[in-house]
Amino acid sequence: MKFLVFLMAGLLSAATLAVCVVGGVYLYFGPQLPQAGDIGEPELNEPLRVYTADRKLIGEFGLERRLPRTYDEIPPAMVQAFVAAEDDRFFDHPGVDYQGIIRAAINLVETGRKTQGGSTITMQLARNLYLSNDRTYVRKIKEIILALRIESKLTKEQILEIYLNKIYLGNRSYGVGAASQVYYHKPLKELSLAQMAMIAGLPKAPSRYNPMANPERAKQRRNYVLTRMHELGEIDDDAFKQAMAAPVSATAKVADDRFEADYVAEMVRQDIVARFGDEAYTQGFDVTTTLDSSRQRAANRALRRALLGYDERHKWHGPEKTLDAGVVDDATALKNALEQFNVAGGLVPAVVTSVGKRSIGLATEQYGEVNLAASQIPWLGKSDPASKLVSRGDVVRLAYTGEKDKSKSWTLAEVPEVQGAMVALDPVDGGIQALAGGFDFSLSKYNRAVQARRQPGSSFKPFLYSAALANGFTTASLVNDAPVVYDSPGLDNAWRPQNYSGRIYGPTRLREGLVHSRNLVSIRLLRSVGVNKAINYISQFGLPANQMPHDLSMALGSASFSPLQMAQGYAVFANGGFRVKPYYIKKITDARGKDRFIAEPQVACDSTADCPALQASGGSQDASRLAPRAIDADNAYLVGDMMRDVIRRGTGRRALVLKRSDLSGKTGTTNDQIDAWFVGFNADLVGISWVGFDKLTPMGHSETGAHAALPMWVDFMRSALAGKPEDPPKRPADLVTVQIDPETGERAIYGGGIPEIFRPDHVPSEAAARRSGANAPSNEVEQLF
Numbered sequence: 001m002k003f004l005v006f007l008m009a010g011l012l013s014a015a016t017l018a019v020c021v022v023g024g025v026y027l028y029f030g031p032q033l034p035q036a037g038d039i040g041e042p043e044l045n046e047p048l049r050v051y052t053a054d055r056k057l058i059g060e061f062g063l064e065r066r067l068p069r070t071y072d073e074i075p076p077a078m079v080q081a082f083v084a085a086e087d088d089r090f091f092d093h094p095g096v097d098y099q100g101i102i103r104a105a106i107n108l109v110e111t112g113r114k115t116q117g118g119s120t121i122t123m124q125l126a127r128n129l130y131l132s133n134d135r136t137y138v139r140k141i142k143e144i145i146l147a148l149r150i151e152s153k154l155t156k157e158q159i160l161e162i163y164l165n166k167i168y169l170g171n172r173s174y175g176v177g178a179a180s181q182v183y184y185h186k187p188l189k190e191l192s193l194a195q196m197a198m199i200a201g202l203p204k205a206p207s208r209y210n211p212m213a214n215p216e217r218a219k220q221r222r223n224y225v226l227t228r229m230h231e232l233g234e235i236d237d238d239a240f241k242q243a244m245a246a247p248v249s250a251t252a253k254v255a256d257d258r259f260e261a262d263y264v265a266e267m268v269r270q271d272i273v274a275r276f277g278d279e280a281y282t283q284g285f286d287v288t289t290t291l292d293s294s295r296q297r298a299a300n301r302a303l304r305r306a307l308l309g310y311d312e313r314h315k316w317h318g319p320e321k322t323l324d325a326g327v328v329d330d331a332t333a334l335k336n337a338l339e340q341f342n343v344a345g346g347l348v349p350a351v352v353t354s355v356g357k358r359s360i361g362l363a364t365e366q367y368g369e370v371n372l373a374a375s376q377i378p379w380l381g382k383s384d385p386a387s388k389l390v391s392r393g394d395v396v397r398l399a400y401t402g403e404k405d406k407s408k409s410w411t412l413a414e415v416p417e418v419q420g421a422m423v424a425l426d427p428v429d430g431g432i433q434a435l436a437g438g439f440d441f442s443l444s445k446y447n448r449a450v451q452a453r454r455q456p457g458s459s460f461k462p463f464l465y466s467a468a469l470a471n472g473f474t475t476a477s478l479v480n481d482a483p484v485v486y487d488s489p490g491l492d493n494a495w496r497p498q499n500y501s502g503r504i505y506g507p508t509r510l511r512e513g514l515v516h517s518r519n520l521v522s523i524r525l526l527r528s529v530g531v532n533k534a535i536n537y538i539s540q541f542g543l544p545a546n547q548m549p550h551d552l553s554m555a556l557g558s559a560s561f562s563p564l565q566m567a568q569g570y571a572v573f574a575n576g577g578f579r580v581k582p583y584y585i586k587k588i589t590d591a592r593g594k595d596r597f598i599a600e601p602q603v604a605c606d607s608t609a610d611c612p613a614l615q616a617s618g619g620s621q622d623a624s625r626l627a628p629r630a631i632d633a634d635n636a637y638l639v640g641d642m643m644r645d646v647i648r649r650g651t652g653r654r655a656l657v658l659k660r661s662d663l664s665g666k667t668g669t670t671n672d673q674i675d676a677w678f679v680g681f682n683a684d685l686v687g688i689s690w691v692g693f694d695k696l697t698p699m700g701h702s703e704t705g706a707h708a709a710l711p712m713w714v715d716f717m718r719s720a721l722a723g724k725p726e727d728p729p730k731r732p733a734d735l736v737t738v739q740i741d742p743e744t745g746e747r748a749i750y751g752g753g754i755p756e757i758f759r760p761d762h763v764p765s766e767a768a769a770r771r772s773g774a775n776a777p778s779n780e781v782e783q784l785f
Helices: 003-031 076-086 099-109 122-130 138-154 156-166 178-183 193-200 217-230 237-245 262-281 292-314 323-329 331-338 459-470 512-514 519-529 531-539 552-556 563-574 614-618 633-649 652-658 705-719 766-772 777-784
Strands: 049-053 057-061 286-289 348-355 360-366 368-372 394-400 412-413 419-425 432-436 480-483 506-509 585-589 595-598 662-667 673-683 686-692 736-742 755-757
Touching: 003 237, 049 262, 049 633, 049 705, 057 262, 076 122, 076 193, 076 217, 099 156, 122 156, 122 459, 138 777, 156 178, 193 237, 217 323, 262 286, 262 432, 292 432, 292 686, 292 705, 323 331, 331 348, 331 360, 368 412, 419 563, 419 705, 432 705, 459 519, 459 552, 459 563, 459 633, 459 662, 459 705, 459 777, 480 512, 480 519, 506 512, 506 614, 512 519, 512 633, 519 531, 519 552, 531 552, 531 563, 531 766, 552 585, 552 766, 563 633, 563 686, 633 652, 633 673, 633 755, 652 705, 662 705, 673 705, 686 705, 686 755
Parallel strands: 049 286
Antiparallel strands: 049 057, 286 585, 348 360, 348 394, 360 368, 394 412, 419 432, 419 686, 480 506, 585 595, 662 673, 673 686, 736 755
């Protein structure tokens, strides 16, 4: 009896001591931690995401990849997998699993090592939200206190939702939404049971069980999760067996040009950082751009095809690197070597493994062995051996042709040294529809579409011709195409400009001067208008005056503009004379779904009452939304009509393959073929293509705008306008068509003339035609003279 009393007293003392210790610990650590009332939904560091107008992701910026999902959006099987793997008594305990803590304590006594932590999901969440990862008893005590407070404030579902959005799962992915995209490139709801179990196995050691880096270890961990789910009755036998047999399917995402718009994504990143500072990377800003994903894809492909086409017309550069023979003979070493080379501009790295007389054998990391015949090797002459180009061990590139015949689906290629840009603009409001600033952003961050200022050559002439029309000239005015020599004290030698062909054509109508890009006509035209007057006029198109030279060389396109600036200028011709400002951000939304910015661009309309574009854009519809007029509608139509002739019968004839009558355009080529341009449009879209070397190196005598840049434009517009009905510009009502003598530009009063368009006050008079004898029958001319 005494023993029992003594025992009971001891137990009571121990219990009292334990309560005092627990109370003391709580009183000591409790004030250091957030109170239950302060615990709520935590701020998640969400990255900045950038989308096309049709919601295709083109960029993500931030230290953490995160794609938050509500509890209802998370598949039940994913929840079950995490509970089975991390805390199978989660729905039963109050935040602390005392059984788990006791097991961890026993294990510590038996082994002397902290191999089991006894942490519940709630304790893990407490650690992630408020504590460090230090493995100390103090941290564990704090975890317990916080877990109990969290459970007193939040429901089990709320706790799981926060946990599954917060937990680190490797590869910079935080939360199951991001992990689903990182490892399997699809949304949560499309994951298989095996894939969910794979993700659920990651919290224990994300780097160790990474399915891309350690597929075998990851599979073992996945199978453990599936086994626990099966033991707990969460999945039946069939589902268990099927999931256990599934292969490891996690892969790194392969570069895909379908929605690739890295140059625009970087423009957006810089803009958002300028607006919001470092919060740009953590507040989950969602940016919708003006890009059209299908047109962006077309721009990427058109630019790359044009640059690769240029490369094939010129000398083979040689291999990027040559591997030792021992590496080529060792399959593992060869695979490791190939992993060091990324896909660039769609070009796949490959190693030459064999060289035949007229064929090449190659090894690739993703596509295995590839064999190329002579017809698939562009630089191989009719009688040249393949060894003239490559040797065993050379690292080269392969371009995918898309041929149905797999044996012909690849060609030898190389990363081109020449560069280019492609820009497409909506002329109604200035929204950028597509923009590619170079062959591949990963190779060069320099955005040639925006940052490069290059001489536009003859593609500048339409602005000069517009200035001429605004200063008394007509499309039928005669300008003498004859030699000119300018000798100035500031010049080392006299300037003797000439036409590209070297020929002289004499008196030339303005229309023909632009259609055939006559340099001497343009110089005389500028001299007649006046350099300063022309610069002031052309600056109304949005082209900066300080980028135009104050001399007659401006007539030949010696100014310097970026492709985007040229697109802005040409939009004036496309939209009937209004100056719109290019923009690329339509809307910025924060993580709570609140709109932080909505673009309200000015649109090309004469009035708010009759402006479909303004009504469709939303936002305010007052007069401030109307774009200012740069030139009158008659002028815009006449210059556009002359440029339609450039395509019908001038330097842009290659565009006839598009079989559209609503296209206007102009080629541009600078001295020594350093820059090649084609600028074209219809009423719905302005497209700019440019090709050149970054270091101002000549591209070769035949590499004119029509040969180097126009194919890119045609390739792009073929896709961009596919299925779109022709949309010819509306002709201003006051313009009239008159028959003129093609030789004199005077009115044809005796028949046999050609039609020309005039403003009413510029129509050639019959009296003037009679006085000059224009178009008169030969016998009458003889009588007159």
